Amino acid sequence: MNELKGKVAVVTGASRGIGEASARALDAAGARIVLTARTVSDLNRVAGDLSNDPITLEADLSAPRAGSELAERILASVGGVDILVNNAGIPMRRKPDELTEEDFDRVFSINVRSLLMLTLGLGPSMIARGGGSVINISSIASLRGPLGRVAYAGTKGAVDAMTRALAADWGPDGVRVNALSPGLIVTSIWEADRRDVPGLAEQLEERIGLKRWGYGADVADVVVFFASDASRYVTGEVVAVDGGMARVGSAPRRKD
Numbered sequence: 001m002n003e004l005k006g007k008v009a010v011v012t013g014a015s016r017g018i019g020e021a022s023a024r025a026l027d028a029a030g031a032r033i034v035l036t037a038r039t040v041s042d043l044n045r046v047a048g049d050l051s052n053d054p055i056t057l058e059a060d061l062s063a064p065r066a067g068s069e070l071a072e073r074i075l076a077s078v079g080g081v082d083i084l085v086n087n088a089g090i091p092m093r094r095k096p097d098e099l100t101e102e103d104f105d106r107v108f109s110i111n112v113r114s115l116l117m118l119t120l121g122l123g124p125s126m127i128a129r130g131g132g133s134v135i136n137i138s139s140i141a142s143l144r145g146p147l148g149r150v151a152y153a154g155t156k157g158a159v160d161a162m163t164r165a166l167a168a169d170w171g172p173d174g175v176r177v178n179a180l181s182p183g184l185i186v187t188s189i190w191e192a193d194r195r196d197v198p199g200l201a202e203q204l205e206e207r208i209g210l211k212r213w214g215y216g217a218d219v220a221d222v223v224v225f226f227a228s229d230a231s232r233y234v235t236g237e238v239v240a241v242d243g244g245m246a247r248v249g250s251a252p253r254r255k256d
Helices: 017-028 040-047 066-078 101-128 150-173 188-196 200-205 216-227
Strands: 008-012 032-037 055-058 083-086 132-137 175-182 238-241
Touching: 008 017, 008 066, 008 101, 017 032, 017 040, 017 083, 017 216, 032 040, 032 066, 040 055, 055 066, 066 101, 083 101, 083 216, 101 132, 101 150, 101 175, 132 150, 132 216, 150 175, 150 238, 175 216, 216 238
Parallel strands: 008 032, 008 083, 032 055, 083 132, 132 175, 175 238
Antiparallel strands: none
């Protein structure tokens, strides 16, 4: 499968979870991958399995100008990009009476500010190459009201709004901007709760229309769709990849 052969794709937060799965899927589709994350050892582990001359760049997106500076480093390494998967982000569980300004600033700095500034830094290179695809990884937290995640949900609502606005700005230049909203995905974020809280995984599973948790590959396959010409007439969309959790009623599990 070489539908993305000759394309350069940037994946942030590529050292594990959805980012790792997306990097692997895009590489399998023929793209050259620029992987970024904070943990060099994990980046090297993922890159070691890829086939198309991957590049790894260590990056912490919490600091001011981090997104802009990462864009500059990427362009210095590869010249220009065709695909950007904005996956890097942090979760945050804080009840309203626990949330501090420091918490708010941290989650917005990574999930919103750096995401946007990295995108703005790379966008002109996409335009110069005749177009491209930006894929923002949002969350179903932007589609429903999660308990104890007011700041985190706010970041993902911002990502969705920026997705639509940038799609309008860059549509005439051939750059498509879409967002994916994953639901319950088996990643390291959930590892401790799934292991240590009896019955939690099963209880949450019952809320999902398809009656199973998702995996990184379930999201990565949709990433490849939005990166490829298969989605050439789709922009400004926020697509839930959640097994029906956000918008579909959950029927009881069928008994054998």
